[in-house]
Amino acid sequence: MFLEVNELTVDFHTEDGVVHAVDRLSFQVERGTTLGIVGESGSGKSVTNLAVLGLHNPETAKISGSIAFDGQELIGASRSSMEKLRGDRIAMIFQDPLTSLSPFHTIGAQIAEVYRKHKGVSRSSARDRAIEMLDRVGIPQPKLRVDDYPHQFSGGMRQRAMIAMALVCDPGLLIADEPTTALDVTVQAQILDLLSELQEQSGTAIVLITHDLGVVANTAHNVLVMYAGRAVERGTTHEVLREPRHPYTWGLLGSMPSLRRPVDLPLAPVRGTPPSLIHLPSGCPFHPRCDYLKLLGKEVCAGDRPELSPEHGHGDACYLTLKQKAELRERPVEETK
């Protein structure tokens, strides 16, 4: 397996208490495939991926478990070996391309810098490479635009430049943290197409973080649904979107236009609010918001923590039986309330 995360736990020690941002999370990504990670705000998507890159402050973040990248263990790896890996073999792009690019350096300089750092080439060949990358991500007139500053680019072009910068060293793994959230819809689609296209060319594995199951439907091979720092459902995109098993996934799908709901039903975000990560609910972390708690009783849902099952393939963490899940998901949400 190319990226194998096992029982990853990230705790932040803050003044208010220990924030359990990621709790025994496991997932895998195969070469050349895309894993979509979805979940509400605060579900630990970014924290998980920053842990993969080793970007957490070691003084506040306590990280345990295992992150194996191409056979190499990343948790506890030395700073210099992480610096070698970042930007070269694992790259990341962020949500807001304007604030994520340095306003003080030209686009070209920012791309060339990564290439020079990792490949040790001359300034001029790094610059040529930057131009080539800008061309590859579809920036018109790359020879001219290479000397522009980020604020001279449009939002979509900035994200293209970010992608060029992330892919300049041909990384094996690209982590894209909500790469399209800050962009308007048509540009979103272009950026996602670009990512898929580049993936086909170079076989890069992609972790695509998003709020939006629609984005996942179009681009991801596999899906991981996160809730309160835990995996609540995982499977292939087809499995999770066609036969979702976890009530939280139903909620997420219900909050999306067109996929499952009749168009005339109003969109509703998942009812209730995300739990405190300092005082997590016992048992199933979703139970305070779950409509199906009454079918099983609070003793069950708030008792022991449900684990992802089955261990491989399409799995979810909920005590309902597969039969119950199959029946319930066919009913519109309104009926069960």
Next chain:
Amino acid sequence: MLRFLTRRVIGAAVILVIISGVTFFLFFVIPADPARLACGKVCPPETLAQARHNLGLDHPVAVQFVSWLGGIFVGRDYPGLGNCPAPCLGYSFVNRAPVFETIIDRLPVTIALTIGASVIFLTFGVATGIIAALRQGKALDKIASISSLVGASMQIYFVGTLAMYFFVYQAHIFPQPKYIPITEDPVGWFNGLLLPWIVLAIIFTANYTRMTRSTMVENLSEDYVRTARAKGMSGRSVVMRFALRGTLTPIITIFGVDLGQLIGGAIITETTFGLQGIGRLSVRAVDYSDLPTLMATVLVAAGAIVGMNIVVDALYAVIDPRVRLS
């Protein structure tokens, strides 16, 4: 850029003319008669009238101002006193010399004082600010913030007088501050100014420590700094090339203000250390009702502040490409 600078320089010139005008008219209504001073102790009415005429004081104030202004560009002739070549800022009958000569004589003292101190407080302030930011909450950070609080609450005359008393008069560690032109004796120049530099630095460093620390802390959590780390940049280059870059703008802003203040407000520093710069010159000019000299020192102070503003604005554009292009 060039257009921007030209526009700013013209604007500055207009401001300076307005300041001169206002000062000129203010001094004109002060009940001090330069002619009487020029004329001497025993002053018969005819001589007084003659002096008045020679100084051009028998003209209406507006005409006087225009001739004063004109003198800056083409020079002036004072009958019976001598020629005052351009740039003529007036003729001081106290010093019996064109004002400009005295200014040129005194300005190096003020400038040396200012620049020497700036080098020290900029270096120390920024360095301690960076260190404090990188060690948030640690002992060094706390020492830096406490000492910067102490420093910021100090006054030049207080620290300066104490330093003079202990280090010069009691312990004889430093020589009595004095100005020796650098061209004559570089070592003497350095030694003579070292104590004032250090005292100024103690007071000003605090500002820079605080400013650098706080903007640095802010910048270290900027998205683009995270990006730099995500691309594998080493910790040092992330700090120096990315985080520090963003602190330059606020540092230059306060530095511009401080420089203008150091030159424009040199009175206290120079009086404390007994140095004969522009500040002391203005005090003496007040004592002797030497209006032309006083005028010139006001102009130098205003010029320093206005000039620093232009330099700061130009530097903004150099530092931040977003400013450059808009």
